[in-house]
Amino acid sequence: MKTITTPSRKGKSYRALRSARRQTPFYFMMAPGLIFITILFYIPMAGVIIAFKDYNARDGIFGSPWMDPLFKNFEFFFKSDAARTVTFNTLFYNLLEAVTVTLCALAIAILLSEVKNKVTSATYKGSILLPTFLSWIVIQYILFSLLSVDRGIINSTITANGGEAIYWYSEPSYWRFILPIAYLWKNVGYFSVLYVAAIAGINPDYYEAAQLDGASKWQRIKHITLPLLKPTIIVLSLLWVGKLFNGGLGDWNGFYTLPNDAGALYPATDVIDTLVFRSLKKVNDYGMASAVGLYQAVVGFFLVLISNYIIKKKDPDNALF
Amino acid sequence: MLLKKLHFSKITIHLIFIALSLACILPLLLVVSISFTDEQSLMLDGYRFWPKEFSTAAYQYVFSGAGSILNAYAVTIFVTVVGTLLHLLITSMLSYSLTRPEVTHRRALTLFVYLPVLFNGGLVPQYILLTRILHLKDTIWVLIIVYLVSTINVLIMKNFFRTIPESLIESARIDGSGEIRTFFRIALPLSKPSLATIGLFVAIAYWNDWMTASLYIESPKLRPLQYLLQSLMNNIGYLQSNAQASQSMEAAIGMLPSEGARMATCVLAIGPIILLYPLLQKYFEKGLTIGAVKE
Numbered sequence: 001m002k003t004i005t006t007p008s009r010k011g012k013s014y015r016a017l018r019s020a021r022r023q024t025p026f027y028f029m030m031a032p033g034l035i036f037i038t039i040l041f042y043i044p045m046a047g048v049i050i051a052f053k054d055y056n057a058r059d060g061i062f063g064s065p066w067m068d069p070l071f072k073n074f075e076f077f078f079k080s081d082a083a084r085t086v087t088f089n090t091l092f093y094n095l096l097e098a099v100t101v102t103l104c105a106l107a108i109a110i111l112l113s114e115v116k117n118k119v120t121s122a123t124y125k126g127s128i129l130l131p132t133f134l135s136w137i138v139i140q141y142i143l144f145s146l147l148s149v150d151r152g153i154i155n156s157t158i159t160a161n162g163g164e165a166i167y168w169y170s171e172p173s174y175w176r177f178i179l180p181i182a183y184l185w186k187n188v189g190y191f192s193v194l195y196v197a198a199i200a201g202i203n204p205d206y207y208e209a210a211q212l213d214g215a216s217k218w219q220r221i222k223h224i225t226l227p228l229l230k231p232t233i234i235v236l237s238l239l240w241v242g243k244l245f246n247g248g249l250g251d252w253n254g255f256y257t258l259p260n261d262a263g264a265l266y267p268a269t270d271v272i273d274t275l276v277f278r279s280l281k282k283v284n285d286y287g288m289a290s291a292v293g294l295y296q297a298v299v300g301f302f303l304v305l306i307s308n309y310i311i312k313k314k315d316p317d318n319a320l321f
Numbered sequence: 322m323l324l325k326k327l328h329f330s331k332i333t334i335h336l337i338f339i340a341l342s343l344a345c346i347l348p349l350l351l352v353v354s355i356s357f358t359d360e361q362s363l364m365l366d367g368y369r370f371w372p373k374e375f376s377t378a379a380y381q382y383v384f385s386g387a388g389s390i391l392n393a394y395a396v397t398i399f400v401t402v403v404g405t406l407l408h409l410l411i412t413s414m415l416s417y418s419l420t421r422p423e424v425t426h427r428r429a430l431t432l433f434v435y436l437p438v439l440f441n442g443g444l445v446p447q448y449i450l451l452t453r454i455l456h457l458k459d460t461i462w463v464l465i466i467v468y469l470v471s472t473i474n475v476l477i478m479k480n481f482f483r484t485i486p487e488s489l490i491e492s493a494r495i496d497g498s499g500e501i502r503t504f505f506r507i508a509l510p511l512s513k514p515s516l517a518t519i520g521l522f523v524a525i526a527y528w529n530d531w532m533t534a535s536l537y538i539e540s541p542k543l544r545p546l547q548y549l550l551q552s553l554m555n556n557i558g559y560l561q562s563n564a565q566a567s568q569s570m571e572a573a574i575g576m577l578p579s580e581g582a583r584m585a586t587c588v589l590a591i592g593p594i595i596l597l598y599p600l601l602q603k604y605f606e607k608g609l610t611i612g613a614v615k616e
Contacts, residue, residue, distance in 0.1 A: 060453065
């Protein structure tokens with residue numbers, strides 16, 4: 001037999017070469033994804049230093065001089081009334097929504113699982129889910145048709161019955177109710193469907209056994225459905241805590257669009273995200289906007305860590321990492 | 322018999338759901354109704370759930386005089402189609418590769434993909450990057466690039482690819498298929514259901530996005546629908562000035578269906594979603610569950 005002079009098949013370098021060659025096509029396929037993740041998520045991370053800089057477009061992020069004192073942008077923010085307002089509002093709306101959406105979605109899901117007819121149940125689900133897919137802009141139009149001072153359906157109803165029109169778009173206190181209701185309207189269907197899926201996953205044997213023992217419908221819900229849903233409820237609720245420092249349910253768009261960005265309503269409608277967006281778009285104040293953004297990112301980071309830690313204790317399978 | 326079936330609690334449940342369904346659908350119908358109401362009747366009677374004086378003037382106006390709306394439609398459709406396809410391609414290639422045992426550094430790479438969930442630079446650094454460094458301001462690509470990858474979708478797809486039996490991929494390899502070919506011919510066709518659900522949600526995100534355009538788009542030609550709607554709401558006079566420029570008939574007789582036209586544009590922006598909704602509902606439900614229940 002001829003001896004082959006290529007590297008031995010068991011040699012280290014041969015195996016490394018072979019392994020590299022086998023991996024190449026996968027790196028090709030990963031490349032676009034990894035490149036875009038780097039561009040969209042990693043490079044901006046380095047950009048957070050603008051929060052400590054006196055940014056000007058000519059010198060760019062790295063060329064602009066440092067703030068003197070370094071924390072001046074933060075000082076400016078924390079000394080303003082805005083800091084207190086947006087921090088309070090962000091926490092207030094998130095907690096309120098977490099509680100109301102969870103409770104309503106649970107109630108709807110339990111009732112929905114009692115509707116046995118498939119067509120009827122799909123119709124109900126379809127209607128309740130519909131608002132989830134509408135944009136906040138469309139919802140802004142809907143809300144305007146309801147609340148518009150001179151033509152809105154609510155005011156026409158009030159005036160037709162001899163009442164006085166309500167100026168919805170100039171009184172902040174109304175928005176403490178309007179915003180949570182709008183968010184509930186948009187999101188409750190989404191969470192109901194999630195809980196319906198979780199309920200469908202419960203072993204029907206439990207219910208049969210309970211029925212044989214003479215448990216009433218309410219008893220079955222209380223002693224079977226709710227305890228078995230507990231992990232799902234915990235996980236979904238804690239995932240919110242992680243997003244707590246973002247706007248409502250991690251989606252703050254509505255806080256900007258629904259009130260038509262009316263300045264008079266800021267005390268009740270401004271959250272951290274809307275403040276960042278506005279300072280960037282309207283005021284062009286990069287330093288302030290990025291300082292607020294960094295404040296949000298850091299607090300958000302710790303909230304994710306804490307909520308993940310709690311999930312890990314309660315239900316390790318559902319921990320994020 | 323029938324009475325027994327229609328048990329009291331059952332009736333209550335159905336009544337509750339009929340009320341809830343109406344609460345979700347009626348507000349939308351209100352906008353549709355306004356868009357079909359005569360402009361003068363809107364001034365006199367206000368908004369109604371049923372048009373007092375039916376009129377299609379608003380739609381005629383939208384389709385004739387204001388070309389910007391049709392243009393916005395074109396922009397939105399382009400961004401949605403191209404963005405969704407690219408998103409799906411990038412996501413599936415990345416997540417498939419991350420599940421392959423041949424890739425020795427896949428754990429480190431998965432961590433690299435995952436870390437941005439924990440910490441992000443925020444809006445301002447991204448804004449400066451896209452406008453000053455990549456010079457994407459006022460291009461159609463900026464509308465696409467911002468949603469091109471989503472960490473969550475990569476993780477969802479990864480969980481899906483993990484369920485494809487290894488023997489399938491192995492046998493393709495024995496038949497002489499290269500890795501990339503195996504991916505496109507075997508793995509991708511098998512993942513149609515999850516591509517469909519993720520694709521649907523990405524498409525809706527593109528369709529509904531207004532914020533990106535509001536930050537990065539200045540040229541009226543590149544305005545997508547939702548942003549156009551937002552500017553219409555913020556600037557009621559927009560249509561009037563636009564109509565004067567085009568000297569449309571309505572302007573000549575001093576009658577602008579501005580209220581109705583705005584609502585008609587809004588209805589047109591929802592249109593495709595509503596029309597497809599009954600067909601897509603099944604996918605929506607599946608997609609919601611896939612997206613939220615993490616393995």
